[in-house]
Amino acid sequence: MLNKILLQPDIYQPFLTQLGNIFSEMDASYQAAADYYGFSCDGCQDNCCLTRFSHYTLLEYLYVRQGYAELNQKIQMQVRQKSKEVIYQTALLLAQKKVVRLMCPLNDKGLCRLYMLRPMICRLHGIPHEFQNPALNKKKYGPGCRTFTDKCAHKKYFIFDRTRFYLSISVLEKKIREAFNFNQKLKMTIAEMLYVPDQQS
Template sequence: MNELCLPPELSGEIAAIYQSMASAYDQTAEKISLSCTGCSDNCCDSYFLHHTYSEWAYLWEGLKDLPKEQLDRVIQRAQDYISQSRLVLARSERPQLMCPLNEGGLCSLYSHRLMICRTHGVPATLTSPDGRHHRFPGCFRCQEIVNKTYARPTDAPAMERTALFQRLVRLEMRLLGELQARVPRVRLTIAEMIVNGPPRVTINQN
């Protein structure tokens, strides 16, 4: 099993995609006057699954730069997260547990946080490959603002995710190349990505 690392050009490209996400998020948040300041909630306890090897590899680029003591703490919290989430999922409930990267209320790997972490909060739209159009209402604070400000939720500005997701899909295809059809699909929490270590794939040397 070989570690799947991002070549420098793809690492730079995913950083650029993330920056575009941040800009689109900030523009939408400004239009609806959404701010995280003073919020009683913390989005880092939301249960998300992530689906790309490229983001998994990029996450580990950041983890490898952490001091050993801090990385050990993160891994221990990730192991605890997995154990607790399995108990909750066994009850057919959705876990609401703090992300193992959260320290003191803030992300300890902010520059390497994943796509869903960067887009969650504001209203958003997405057109899936089958042509279906989806609209996401945003976090609870966002929904409160929208309900007070707009006659209908769909009247509120929304972040368009489609082009950003397409860029990430194309990057994933470039990373995997001919391996794409042979590797298992990713469906992991951040905690599982941490505990599993960097992504690894079987590469035929023949």
């Protein structure tokens, strides 16, 4: 089903444009908080691209896949190969009940190859935040990353509320799923998005 959807950019492109607008607002909001704290990822040894993030939306899947399709073929092959290795190594580590800390296949020498198209969690990670959980009708708070805690935890909390971003994305996700009559649950790492066995070269 995902492969069929990928072949229909005329349908999904308008949704991705809207997603880009939400991401722009998210980035601006994140940056305002980062500026307040004087926080930056420069020189971070605890690279969050080593975290095994899962992504849950069709929107983000298509966003990443679209960016990947625009990479040149040589880079695509490298990314696909790295994705395959990450999937294999992850399975080995999980089988041994070990913590998985493997570099994201899109990270090249410390930089994201699809930085402008990176998923939501890659944009939000690092800064303390809050969000309104509609099911519980109360706010939840999340801490910053370890580097943030080391550098900036002494500063007073700057309100960084993720709620409206989560809401906007869930509304848009609902619409794109309706457009494709797609109701499959998604939970994919970047490696799983980008390595499809029948693409093996």
